Every structure is written in C-alpha cells, then in structure tokens.
Amino acid sequence: MPELPEVETIVRDLRPVLVGKKIVTFKVTKRRLLKNPLSQFKKFMVGAAILSVERRAKLVLINLSSGYTLLIHLKMTGQLVWQGSSGKMRIGGHPIAGVAAAPNRYTYITLSLAGGGKLYFNDVRTFGYWQLIKSELLAKYHLKLGPEPLTKNFTAAVLHQRLQNHPRASIKAALLNQAVLVGLGNIYVDESLFAAGLKPSRQAGRLKPNELVKLWLAIKQVLNQAVRARGTSFSNYRDGFGRRGTYWEKRLVYGRRGEPCPRCARPISKIVVAGRGTHYCANCQK
DNA sequence: CGGAGTGTTAGTCG
DNA sequence: CCGACTAACACTCC
Numbered sequence A: 001m002p003e004l005p006e007v008e009t010i011v012r013d014l015r016p017v018l019v020g021k022k023i024v025t026f027k028v029t030k031r032r033l034l035k036n037p038l039s040q041f042k043k044f045m046v047g048a049a050i051l052s053v054e055r056r057a058k059l060v061l062i063n064l065s066s067g068y069t070l071l072i073h074l075k076m077t078g079q080l081v082w083q084g085s086s087g088k089m090r091i092g093g094h095p096i097a098g099v100a101a102a103p104n105r106y107t108y109i110t111l112s113l114a115g116g117g118k119l120y121f122n123d124v125r126t127f128g129y130w131q132l133i134k135s136e137l138l139a140k141y142h143l144k145l146g147p148e149p150l151t152k153n154f155t156a157a158v159l160h161q162r163l164q165n166h167p168r169a170s171i172k173a174a175l176l177n178q179a180v181l182v183g184l185g186n187i188y189v190d191e192s193l194f195a196a197g198l199k200p201s202r203q204a205g206r207l208k209p210n211e212l213v214k215l216w217l218a219i220k221q222v223l224n225q226a227v228r229a230r231g232t233s234f235s236n237y238r239d240g241f242g243r244r245g246t247y248w249e250k251r252l253v254y255g256r257r258g259e260p261c262p263r264c265a266r267p268i269s270k271i272v273v274a275g276r277g278t279h280y281c282a283n284c285q286k
Numbered sequence B: 001c002g003g004a005g006t007g008t009t010a011g012t013c014g
Numbered sequence C: 001c002c003g004a005c006t007a008a009c010a011c012t013c014c
Helices: A004-018 A038-045 A135-142 A156-164 A171-176 A186-196 A209-228
Strands: A023-028 A050-056 A059-064 A068-073 A078-083 A107-113 A118-123 A129-134 A269-273 A276-280
Touching (some): A059 A135, A068 A078, A186 A209
Antiparallel strands (some): A078 A118, A107 A118
C-alpha cells in the first residue's frame, strides 16, 4: 500500500503530535524488524527528543536529538499508529479487518513518549523495518535514491536522463526502480502510464520527446492528486485520522480488469510486466 | 479447502 | 552491467 502519497499523508499527520516529544521507552517483540542491534536503539532513542518528522521516498524519517535519524519503511503492510495519553486520539494507517485496536497482535514495536503518548508499529507481513543512521550520513544515504517527483528539481530533462540509465528496461520496471525516481509503486505507475498513454512494456530508452513530457506531467499529476486525496485506500488502509484515502475511487485502471476504459470504453487488460500485475488499455496506450 | 495473488525491495541468477 | 525473478510473510479471494 504505502507509496509516496500514503507515506506523505502519514508523515503530515504524525508530525504535529511527535515533534518536540521525548522518547521514554522503546520496546520490540520482533527483533528481525530492526536493522541495527537492539542496544543501539536503546542508546540513541531512549531519552532523545524528536526534532522533526519527514518523508524521503517511501521512508518516514524521524530526526532525533541524539544525532541519529530513525528510518522507517512500511513496505507492504507496515502501519504507524499514535495514541494520545487519553487513549482516545488515534492516528495511523492500514488496520487489519477486525483488528482495530492498538496495540494488537501485529504490534511489534512500541515507543512511549513523555506526556503519555505512544507510537505503535504494526506490520502483518513483517517486511517493514526500522533503521538508525547517523544524521550526518543521511545525505550519502539519499544518493542511492532517485529524485523526488514532487519537487521542482524534477524536470522532464531529469526524468529523461534517469531513464537513459536503464534504456532497455520496460518503462514500468524503470518507474518502479527507486534509483530512477522515488515514490512510485504498482498502483501509481499503472495510473501514470495510462495518463501518459504509454504501454507499460515500452522500452524506457525509446520514448520520444513528446512522450517523455507527457509521462513527466502524468507522474506529477497522478501523485499530486493522490496526495490531495490523502492516499489510496486499498483494502483497509486508513489515513492519519482513521479516514479512507479517496484516491481508490479516482483511479482509472488499477484493479479494473474487464471494466470499460474511461477514455475509449474498451475493456481494461491485466498482464504481467516486470513481474508485477499490470493494468492498462491496449487501445489507448501505445 | 487449496492455490494464486497482494501495496515493496534486497538479493540472486542468467 | 542489466534486468528478470524470487524470497521474506500473512492474509484474502476465488
């Protein structure tokens, strides 16, 4: 679920309740989710204050007063839930049907904060991870990732140059590759390629200049619209205030196999490209 | 009930 | 070097 718009939504919702808070305890019941030794989490998190909460790519970044930054990747089913001291205020995403409470059987990490608030990390499939990295090394870490598609640095020329690094890959595979650009996952790639009128199997290095511009515009338009919609509610995803993201209702092709194409009314196809389920209109996307 | 499919990505294989 | 494929895991859907 969490692609750029969902992570952006979670970060915006968590920021005001987390910034300035001091971490009092750190508890983990599934060590595999930690990328560093537990001792480091205790040492650099307990007693530290949260300076800022940001998003980079699909990662939640929490900057700490200890000089370390916590990187949280939600992967497929990770969820951050904040609960205020009264127990009534809840913030988080992607609960499992029938497991509305936090903590629950999928809660594997718990932070308690000064003032009584708690931050829970739940993850059904346990692909997500927490990683501590020295804040001063963050810039170097970011170099492994492609550009942010919603910043003004992301020009059509940048997209072109990035795709040229993977000229023979399918455009779908290239757009899913976080080293090319960050933030797109399966849903938003399919939506962007539909908006751009491009067949997902096209070779990334063989787009004509006008097709590149269309794709560039499509990516920004799709992501901006999804951020405004507070993300996509696939199955039980919820935004920071327990609401469904509304992009699911706005999507044009993803998960619509057999339904009429909104542009030409012929049925949407589903095929496999780059090993992923891929939805597109064989008539409109060339 | 069994098998296929699911939003991510690191790692391996060819 | 590059890209395709798979494993990591638990659940839902058909």
